[in-house]
Amino acid sequence: TTGTTGSGTPNGIIPPATTNGTSTGNPGTGSSATMASSQTNGKAPATTSNTTVPTAKNVAAKGTVIYGLKKVGLYKSPTFKASNRLAWYPKQKRVNRPMFVVTGYARSANGTLRYKVCDVNHGRKTASKTGYLTASKKYVGPVYYATVPKNKRITVIAKTGINAYKSATLNGKAKHYKAGIRLTVKKLVKHNLTTRYQLSNGLYVTANKKLVIVGNN
Incomplete structure (x- = not known):
């Protein structure tokens, strides 16, 4: 999958507005x-x-x-x-x-x-x-988290669970975590335009908000 590092300055360039005023549009x-x-x-x-x-x-x-x-x-x-x-x-x-x-x-x-x-x-x-x-x-x-949660905890919300890997490239599957499992985060790692969470055990998991949520939910 391709990913996002959240809000911030884009790699591309934004076209200029065609009017002088700002518009909220719909x-x-x-x-x-x-x-x-x-x-x-x-x-x-x-x-x-x-x-x-x-x-x-x-x-x-x-x-x-x-x-x-x-x-x-x-x-x-x-x-x-x-x-x-x-x-x-x-x-x-x-x-x-x-x-x-x-x-x-x-x-x-x-x-x-x-x-x-x-x-x-x-x-x-x-x-x-x-x-x-x-x-x-x-x-x-x-779609992707850009920071480490304050309590350094995430919860798996994907119905089929998520895999943990030995590297930030998400290669070398090492473990599987079922939905509802709470994990302790060590740090956030950027990989191309995606992000991963490195867990306290050294393994890496996706930081996709559709698959994990910050906190002890």
């Missing part, structure tokens, strides 16, 4: 998608933005994975209209949230920032669709 017509695994090292689709304008803060980097926090839509163009909607993604429980890889950026006709994305919901009818998604933080967010 984030409810954004979009989302769901990635199944997140414990492997897939490559992100090629990016498509060639703009040359300074980057913005709190924008997902190209190649990272975001997911839908609320109901969102995928559109053919950055100016969202019902006539160019490709798909709706309903609000889902955390473990089933739809996920996308960010491949570029664009602005709507009124200057609202959009993400250009690829649907990575493997096994679903929308898988591999490309289009535009809201960039509103109220509707989409990073």
